[in-house]
Every structure is written in structure tokens, then in C-alpha cells.
Amino acid sequence: MTSSRSRRSAPLPRSFYDRPTAVVARALLGCTIARIGGPAGRIVETEAYVAYDPANHAFRGPSARNGSMFGPPGTLYVYRIHQVHCANAVTRPGQAVLLRALEPIGAGLADARGPGRLCRALGLTRSEDGVDLVAGPVRIYPRVGPIGSVVRAPRVGIRRAVDRPLRFAIEGNRYVSSPRPWGRRGAPSP
């Protein structure tokens, strides 16, 4: 029998997140993040925060702020900085992928270029810290079509490990946040 029960496929399984963090960061591009019954967007930019990474909040082990980074793969880690929230998908213990920008799906999503705006657009605060991205109120779904080329660059806004190329973005996508060190697509090189 045909069914129109679900317009989206099943959420990404926990095993999706249980891989090296940079692999997950790359693989999340093109996937959809949605609140159940709420706004949704396509992930177009991420950053990996890995092991032995001094820019990682978990670099010095568990704390009151980063506790959810030590939960199961597929846990949401939300922290606050400078009066703004940022959201991450936990991969392996003490590692996570920062979600940096979304392309709107439908008309329900406000501007989500940049981690702070992304959280505001999805209504993510510390209340959502620790929720399960596989079965909780906010979930991530598999990519549907191709995403084209991926660009890599150093991460944004950090002061330690500034050169590691752990930022991933869909090349040429207009919803990727600034700065864009790879330049505009089609721009002449100096």
C-alpha cells in the first residue's frame, strides 16, 4: 500500500555520527535539520571540533558547560557565547560538529547564516542542550540530492589551532556565512 505518512525519510541513525568528526562534518552538508512540526533547513556549512584540539570546548575534559559533548553520538550540544547560542552535533566523546549555516526549506525559516542566527532560526537555546538528534524534538535527515563541490577552510572565530582546515561548506552556496576565503565562484584569481 502506498502511504503519505511521512514526507521525510527516517532521521540519520546514531551510527552516522559515530565516525571521525571531520568525516561527519563533511557528510552533514546537504542534510536537513528540522524541528518536529517546525522550521527546517538544509545544512550548508559546518566545522569539526576534534580530539587533541585546543579550540575544542572539551579540550580540558568534561565540565558543566560541555557535559552533553560526552553523551551518545547524535546528541545536540548547545552553548551560549556573547549573548548568542551555537549548536553542535556530537560525534565521538568530547568531539562535535558546529552547525554554521542553513539554506531555508519552505518559507518557515529565518536567516540562518552563521551559528548564532542558525540557533535563533530554529529556536535552539540551552533548553535544547543534550537532546537526541535521532529521536528528539530536533532531528537531522539524510541528504536527498547531490550537493556539488565542497570547499574546506580554516575555522572561523577561534584563537587556537587557527590553521586547521576543519570548516566545510557547499561551494557557491549563497547561504554560507562570511568570511569566504575561497572567493566567489567564478571570480578571477589575483
Add this chain to the structure above:
DNA sequence: CTTCAGATTATCT
């Protein structure tokens, strides 16, 4: 208890 740095962003020059 006090000090300080920070995975951002809006606004200014």
C-alpha cells in the same frame, strides 16, 4: 569572591 576570555554579531570607520 574576582577576574577574564570567548566556536558571535551588529555597527562603525
Add this chain to the structure above:
DNA sequence: GATAATCTGAAGT
């Protein structure tokens, strides 16, 4: 490009 806003978590005294 530079800086202020604004406040929390973490570390120091």
C-alpha cells in the same frame, strides 16, 4: 577591518 555589546563558565586569589 575594528570594536562594543553583554554574560557565562572556568580558573585564580
